[in-house]
Amino acid sequence: MSKLKENKTKYVILGFLNHEKMSGYDIKQRVDNSIKMFWPVRYGQIYPTLKKLEQDGMINHCKSTYEFGPERKIYEITKTGQAELKKWLKKPIIKEDMRYEILVKLFFTGSGEKKDIIKNILDFKNRYQEQLSKLQYLSQNLESVLGEHEDHQYFYLTAQFGIKTYHSYIEWAEQAIKFLEEKKGDESNG
Amino acid sequence: MSKLKENKTKYVILGFLNHEKMSGYDIKQRVDNSIKMFWPVRYGQIYPTLKKLEQDGMINHCKSTYEFGPERKIYEITKTGQAELKKWLKKPIIKEDMRYEILVKLFFTGSGEKKDIIKNILDFKNRYQEQLSKLQYLSQNLESVLGEHEDHQYFYLTAQFGIKTYHSYIEWAEQAIKFLEEKKGDESNG
DNA sequence: GAAAGCATGTAAACCGTTACATGATTGG
DNA sequence: CCAATCATGTAACGGTTTACATGCTTTC
Numbered sequence: 001m002s003k004l005k006e007n008k009t010k011y012v013i014l015g016f017l018n019h020e021k022m023s024g025y026d027i028k029q030r031v032d033n034s035i036k037m038f039w040p041v042r043y044g045q046i047y048p049t050l051k052k053l054e055q056d057g058m059i060n061h062c063k064s065t066y067e068f069g070p071e072r073k074i075y076e077i078t079k080t081g082q083a084e085l086k087k088w089l090k091k092p093i094i095k096e097d098m099r100y101e102i103l104v105k106l107f108f109t110g111s112g113e114k115k116d117i118i119k120n121i122l123d124f125k126n127r128y129q130e131q132l133s134k135l136q137y138l139s140q141n142l143e144s145v146l147g148e149h150e151d152h153q154y155f156y157l158t159a160q161f162g163i164k165t166y167h168s169y170i171e172w173a174e175q176a177i178k179f180l181e182e183k184k185g186d187e188s189n190g
Numbered sequence: 191m192s193k194l195k196e197n198k199t200k201y202v203i204l205g206f207l208n209h210e211k212m213s214g215y216d217i218k219q220r221v222d223n224s225i226k227m228f229w230p231v232r233y234g235q236i237y238p239t240l241k242k243l244e245q246d247g248m249i250n251h252c253k254s255t256y257e258f259g260p261e262r263k264i265y266e267i268t269k270t271g272q273a274e275l276k277k278w279l280k281k282p283i284i285k286e287d288m289r290y291e292i293l294v295k296l297f298f299t300g301s302g303e304k305k306d307i308i309k310n311i312l313d314f315k316n317r318y319q320e321q322l323s324k325l326q327y328l329s330q331n332l333e334s335v336l337g338e339h340e341d342h343q344y345f346y347l348t349a350q351f352g353i354k355t356y357h358s359y360i361e362w363a364e365q366a367i368k369f370l371e372e373k374k375g376d377e378s379n380g
Numbered sequence: 381g382a383a384a385g386c387a388t389g390t391a392a393a394c395c396g397t398t399a400c401a402t403g404a405t406t407g408g
Numbered sequence: 409c410c411a412a413t414c415a416t417g418t419a420a421c422g423g424t425t426t427a428c429a430t431g432c433t434t435t436c
Contacts, residue, residue, distance in 0.1 A: 172354045
């Protein structure tokens with residue numbers, strides 16, 4: 001009778017609200033400035049989840065007291081919500097589910113054309129080179145404030161994860177392209 | 191008016207059927223022995239997708255002619271299906287969507303306990319060390335048959351991707367644990 | 381003859397995306 | 409005043425997972 005699929009995005013919301021109360025719009029901004037790369041969240045998910053979290057007594061809301069700007073609902077985490085967040089943080093992760101479309105295409109390239117996968121791998125490499133630059137910049141900034149707050153350590157480590165894996169993506173892409181181009185003449189249909 | 195979400199698993203099915211005709215059960219076995227790590231597929235997805243692909247004229251089926259064993263439906267790809275597969279292989283990939291639950295937990299560990307995330311990172315590392323061994327074994331086998339068939343090159347490159355990224359996962363995990371344990375005494379609540 | 385596995389499939393639930401919709405506010 | 413942005417939300421859809429269901433076959 002366990003849940004069919006666990007909503008993990010709700011913990012993202014609880015996580016941000018545990019730091020300070022804010023609106024759904026604010027949460028979206030925070031996500032985009034931090035965990036977006038490994039956990040994107042959209043409005044279409046945030047607002048319904050906020051609604052459900054409130055029904056479940058995890059959060060409460062009140063009207064914004066700001067004089068200016070459109071009205072906002074400011075959400076606040078409850079004791080129940082905090083307990084739920086902490087319970088989740090304690091729980092072991094069974095498995096990550098990763099899906100790499102590029103690898104599926106590569107796997108089936110025998111049914112297609114070599115030049116197309118080379119192009120796709122090149123795009124892949126460029127995409128992650130861009131992401132890597134951003135992460136390296138972020139990482140440097142975090143490094144200089146590491147001692148200021150415990151949280152910075154955790155943010156820093158997530159950035160390190162990205163840097164390391166993106167490096168290996170790029171390295172793989174370069175080697176794969178080289179490998180494919182070397183072998184290009186080997187087939188009759190080259 | 192474009193599709194809300196593209197079904198990519200159908201290309202997995204078309205991809206396998208383009209090599210040879212087989213049953214839904216066979217496809218599941220193939221997936222588990224090859225692309226499972228970067229594109230898992232379950233029966234609950236295979237059978238309905240086969241049904242839909244047949245309705246769309248991408249594949250046909252006939253009864254198995256084997257004398258023994260339960261009856262099977264043997265599916266065969268059509269010209270339309272082949273064209274569809276090739277069209278997809280030509281198409282550029284816009285973005286991968288990756289979700290790392292472990293990074294979300296790490297990011298919010300300030301609301302939890304350091305020992306819990308360390309445990310989770312350790313599990314993460316062990317998981318990928320196991321996967322890495324399997325991949326290295328597979329990679330060696332593929333290396334020895336690289337010249338035999340063009341396809342082996344592509345399978346080989348997908349394995350290389352796994353080896354590289356899993357290596358970086360493991361390296362990151364080790365460094366992260368070390369980093370967290372070094373800083374353990376820094377906080378008052380250590 | 382019972383248990384394990386082969387082989388097929390359906391139904392329900394849920395997550396997440398996309399598109400759509402609204403209205404207020406700020407800046408030019 | 410018009411456009412952009414702030415801020416909130418809903419509806420529809422589709423992908424995927426899980427659980428359930430069936431019946432046959434092989435093995436012990």
